[in-house]
Amino acid sequence: MATETQGPQGFEAALTRKPEAVAEFTQRRSPVQQARHLLHQTPSLVPLIVLVVSISIFGALLGQKFFSAFTLTLILQQVAIVGIVGAAQTLVVLTAGIDLSVGAIMVLSSVVMGQFTFRYGIPAPLSVLCGLGVGAAIGFVNGTLVARMKLPPFIVTLGMWQIVLAANFLYSRNETIRSQDIAAEAQILQFFGSTFRIGADEAGRGGAVFTYGAVLLIVLVLLIAYVLRQTAWGRHVYAVGDDPEAAELAGVQTKTVLVTVYTLSGLICALAGWVMIGRLGSVSPTAGQFANIESITAVVIGGISLFGGRGSVLGMLFGALIVGVFSLGLKLMGTDPQWTYLLIGILIIAAVAVDQWIRKAAA
Amino acid sequence: MEPILKARGLVKRYGRVTALNNCDFDLYPGEILAVIGDNGAGKSSLIKALSGAIRVDEGTIELDGKPMNFASPLNAREAGIETVYQNLALSPALSIADNMFLGREIRKPGIMGRWFRALDRAAMEHKAREKLTELGLMTIQNIGQAVETLSGGQRQGVAVARAAAFGSKVVIMDEPTAALGVKESRRVLELILDVKRRGLPIVLISHNMPHVFEVADRVHVHRLGQRLCVIDPRRHSMSDAVALMTGAMAPEQLNEFA
Numbered sequence: 001m002a003t004e005t006q007g008p009q010g011f012e013a014a015l016t017r018k019p020e021a022v023a024e025f026t027q028r029r030s031p032v033q034q035a036r037h038l039l040h041q042t043p044s045l046v047p048l049i050v051l052v053v054s055i056s057i058f059g060a061l062l063g064q065k066f067f068s069a070f071t072l073t074l075i076l077q078q079v080a081i082v083g084i085v086g087a088a089q090t091l092v093v094l095t096a097g098i099d100l101s102v103g104a105i106m107v108l109s110s111v112v113m114g115q116f117t118f119r120y121g122i123p124a125p126l127s128v129l130c131g132l133g134v135g136a137a138i139g140f141v142n143g144t145l146v147a148r149m150k151l152p153p154f155i156v157t158l159g160m161w162q163i164v165l166a167a168n169f170l171y172s173r174n175e176t177i178r179s180q181d182i183a184a185e186a187q188i189l190q191f192f193g194s195t196f197r198i199g200a201d202e203a204g205r206g207g208a209v210f211t212y213g214a215v216l217l218i219v220l221v222l223l224i225a226y227v228l229r230q231t232a233w234g235r236h237v238y239a240v241g242d243d244p245e246a247a248e249l250a251g252v253q254t255k256t257v258l259v260t261v262y263t264l265s266g267l268i269c270a271l272a273g274w275v276m277i278g279r280l281g282s283v284s285p286t287a288g289q290f291a292n293i294e295s296i297t298a299v300v301i302g303g304i305s306l307f308g309g310r311g312s313v314l315g316m317l318f319g320a321l322i323v324g325v326f327s328l329g330l331k332l333m334g335t336d337p338q339w340t341y342l343l344i345g346i347l348i349i350a351a352v353a354v355d356q357w358i359r360k361a362a363a
Numbered sequence: 364m365e366p367i368l369k370a371r372g373l374v375k376r377y378g379r380v381t382a383l384n385n386c387d388f389d390l391y392p393g394e395i396l397a398v399i400g401d402n403g404a405g406k407s408s409l410i411k412a413l414s415g416a417i418r419v420d421e422g423t424i425e426l427d428g429k430p431m432n433f434a435s436p437l438n439a440r441e442a443g444i445e446t447v448y449q450n451l452a453l454s455p456a457l458s459i460a461d462n463m464f465l466g467r468e469i470r471k472p473g474i475m476g477r478w479f480r481a482l483d484r485a486a487m488e489h490k491a492r493e494k495l496t497e498l499g500l501m502t503i504q505n506i507g508q509a510v511e512t513l514s515g516g517q518r519q520g521v522a523v524a525r526a527a528a529f530g531s532k533v534v535i536m537d538e539p540t541a542a543l544g545v546k547e548s549r550r551v552l553e554l555i556l557d558v559k560r561r562g563l564p565i566v567l568i569s570h571n572m573p574h575v576f577e578v579a580d581r582v583h584v585h586r587l588g589q590r591l592c593v594i595d596p597r598r599h600s601m602s603d604a605v606a607l608m609t610g611a612m613a614p615e616q617l618n619e620f621a
Contacts (some may be wrong), residue, residue, distance in 0.1 A: 041509075231480045232468035235461050239454040249416075249452035251437055251466025309456045 039358050043303045044315035046354055050301075050347075051318045051325065058329035066332055069199060069208040079298075079324040080192075080213040081106075081272050081279060083317055085291045086298035087220055088268035090316045091261050093299050094228075095241040096308025097146060097153030099262070101138065102269045103291030104164035109135040110273035111168055114177040114283030117186045124186035132270045138164060139266020140259065147258035161292065172285040179281030192216060193278025213275040217317075220268070224313045237261060241308030297323060297344060301351045305359070322347065365428065367392045367564055368413065368444070368533050373422035375408050382408035383419065384588035390533065395555065395565045397575040397596075400585030401608050406568055407537075409585065413566070414446040414535050415439030426532060437466075445530030449537045451522040455511035460484070460491040462510050463525045494528040495520070498557050516547030520554060527558045534558060535566045540574055552578055572601040584608055 039045055059067035085102045092099040113131035116122045122130070138160065145156045182189050192213035200207030228234035236257045239247040248254045272291070277283055302319030304311025323344055330340050370388035374381070382405045390396050400406045411417040413424065415433030424431045426442055433439045436446065453462050464487045470476035471483040488506045495506075500520045510518060519539060526534045536555065540548040548571075555578055559565055569575050575582060576596045584591045584607045591607060592614035606612035 226479075230482055230484075232470070232482060233480070235457060235465070235468070235482070238456055239465060242454045242456045246450060246452040246454055247465070249436060249446075249448050249450075250454070250462070251440060253437075253466075309454070 036358060036360070039354075043310060043358070044312045044318060046351070046358075047302050047315045047318035047322060051322050054322060054325050054329070058325060058332075062329065062332055066329060068206070070206050071328065071332075073208045073210060073214070075321065075324040075328050076214045076217070077209070077211050077279075078328065079320040080211065080217045081276050081288070082291065082294045082298055082323070083217045083320040084213075084220060084272040084275060085269055085295040086302070086316045086320050087217075087224055087313055088265040088272070089292075089295040089299050090302075090304055090311070090313045091224070091237065091268075092153070092265050093241075093296075093304050093306060094237050094308060094311065095258060095261050096244075096306075097258075097262075098157065098296070098306070099142070099265055100154070100157040100292050101142065101160040101164055102265065102272075102295055103288050104161045104168065105135050105138050105266050105269040106273040106276060106291055107285060107288045108138070108164050108168040108171075108273070109270035110277050110283055110287070111172045111285050113189055113274060113277065114182070115172060117189065118177055118181065124188045127186075128188065128274060131273060132267060135270025135273065136263050136267040139263040139269070142266065143259035143262025146262060147255040168285050174285055176285070177283040182277070182282065189274070189283070190278045190281060192275040193281065211278065213278055216271070216275060220271075221313055221317045228313060233257070233260070238309050241310075243309075294323070297348060301344075301347050303351060303355060305355050306352075310355075310359075319351075364391055366390055366425075367427060368566075369425045370409075370413065371423050371425075373409070373412055373424075374420045375405075375412060375417065376420055381588055383412065383422075386422070386585075386588060387590050388413070388583070389593075390564050390566055391581075392564055393559070393562055394580040395559050395567055395578050396581050396583055397567045397569060397579035398583045398585055399569065399572070399575055399604060399608055404585045404608070405588040406585050408588075410446075410535060410537055410566070410568055413439070413533075414444060416446075440529070443530060443532030444535065445526035445533070446535040447519075447522045447526045447537065447539060449541065451518055453510045453518060453522060456509055458507045458509055459495075459513075459521055460488045460506045462521060463487070463491045463494070463528065467529070490528070491524075494524045497561075498524050498527060498554055500524060500554075514547070515543055516550055519543065519547070519551050523551065523554050523558065527561065527563065530563055532563075533566065534563050535568075537568045538570065539567070540569065540571055548574065572604060575604075576601055584614075586610065 065071070085106060088102055089099055109131040112134045113127050116127035116130050117124045142156055142160055145151050146153050193211055195209050195211050198208045198210070228237060236247065236252045239250070239252050240254050240257050244254050276288055280287055298320035299316050300306065300319070301322055302311065302315035302317070304315055326343055327340050331337065366389040368388070368390040370386065373383045373386040373388070375383040386405065386409060388409065398406055398409065408417065412419045415436045415438050418434065424433070426444070431442060433442070439446070454465065457465070469483045469486050471481045475481040476483065492506050498520070510521060513521065523536070523539070526536075539551050539555065543551060552574060555565060555567065567575070567579060579596050582594045582596050582604060584594060584604065586608060594604060594607070603612065607614060
């Protein structure tokens with residue numbers, strides 16, 4: 001009975017030709033499709049092109065004034081803080097989250113580093129460690145709320161932003177620690193503000209000027225790029241951002257990944273707080289108010305998808321540099337600074353439009 | 364012969380709904396056992412219990428005669444039970460090799476692996492290629508390409524290859540042909556038979572009766588949270604199976620016809 005059901009069914013008779021054709025991969029692509037495929041595989045390419053083009057345009061318009069080692073490294077100095085916070089933001093955005101508390105964590109950490117040194121007389125290096133610890137701890141709370149309590153990252157970090165900022169003003173009693181005092185008693189706090197020059201003339205003018213903060217930015221971005229590409233944890237960050245359920249079923253410990261991502265984000269923001277003391281010289285509880293918006297801008301212009309799982313930290317660096325190039329370039333041209341914001345706004349929308357277009361290559 | 368995977372008296376309740384009602388299950392070495400049942404019969408709960416995705420309220424699961432207590436799919440995997448989920452559990456943006464080794468990556472030997480935790484890409488790609496070739500899927504040219512660039516059948520192939528590569532005891536496949544076209548289904552059925560030829564027993568959950576009757580050695584009919592009966596697809600027809608599944612026929616009536 002019913003033996004006729006064994007083997008392929010009648011309607012499949014047409015399949016007698018080798019069925020492996022299912023797994024063929026030679027597809028003819030138009031040049032546009034090829035470009036899209038390339039961009040899909042190397043998401044940091046778009047911001048790199050935009051960066052090179054904008055440097056060329058400003059270089060052509062302004063000549064030596066812009067296209068010099070001094071000016072270009074000045075841009076790097078100016079984006080150091082946004083870039084470092086952007087690196088933290090990158091990690092969170094790759095998991096399809098968002099961290100609105102980055103700026104607040106940065107400020108509170110810098111205040112802790114300053115106040116622990118000056119109010120309690122704790123040795124400065126120890127205070128720095130305390131500041132880094134505070135940043136990581138806040139990040140850990142964010143991560144726990146997102147991963148274990150299943151609260152939306154936007155809400156968690158929106159709340160944390162207010163909490164941390166208020167704690168920052170209450171704890172610091174709104175007082176600023178003066179630059180001279182820090183320079184006299186706790187120089188290590190200003191470490192990332194100190195500079196060295198390469199290729200300066202004999203009077204010590206011109207040439208490339210680097211702050212240690214700028215160096216930290218480069219080192220940190222390269223380190224994170226390595227971790228995201230070459231370690232299991234990095235691959236898991238992408239997998240969680242891509243499809244958390246699939247990642248969980250495939251054996252990724254999604255909760256652990258999320259908690260470590262937010263903790264690391266907090267730690268990196270605290271590092272940015274240390275760099276900020278170097279940049280400002282002083283410790284001010286009112287500094288860095290726009291760091292969260294600026295870091296999200298760098299991430300978006302850098303081609304990292306807010307839907308998670310796509311993009312690279314190098315793209316974020318290029319995104320931050322694009323903003324820096326526009327700001328300084330337009331300032332040197334003497335235009336109204338509002339033009340900078342207007343152009344950045346256009347870039348943000350264009351970047352998301354490009355992201356959507358590239359995503360279609362997947363389909 | 365002793366069953367390789369055996370469950371006795373499984374009970375799973377969700378509030379007032381009883382999804383598994385004192386359910387038994389047996390899978391013998393080297394066979395393809397199909398599990399069929401109407402929607403809501405409790406097939407998914409049974410499979411989830413076997414693959415560690417849910418914990419049962421009562422009952423025992425034995426693998427190779429040893430009692431098992433799975434707290435998560437990871438436990439089941441470590442015990443040698445691999446599951447191909449209906450949604451495949453692949454990360455679209457990651458490469459084929461990355462997906463196959465997700466959660467059990469190989470690290471480089473020496474300092475790079477231990478201190479810098481660097482992945483051994485070459486080893487993973489080599490192994491992935493080897494597995495795909497074994498299953499005749501090596502028309503997939505570039506092991507580094509993202510899974511989202513693959514067709515539905517190819518993705519299914521990657522998921523099956525992953526299970527076959529790591530499953531040492533049992534492979535569970537949940538609706539492997541549900542989302543596929545005729546041609547791609549045929550390829551996946553061949554894959555399933557390939558895996559069986561390599562000696563791995565397979566639990567196949569499917570709604571597609573022709574597919575079930577083509578590849579299964581035995582058919583477990585699930586009804587109202589229980590194993591209603593196990594039939595031999597060579598001795599019974601598809602309409603018998605459907606009648607059993609829906610309750611139009613009682614298992615006792617089967618023997619009269621058989």
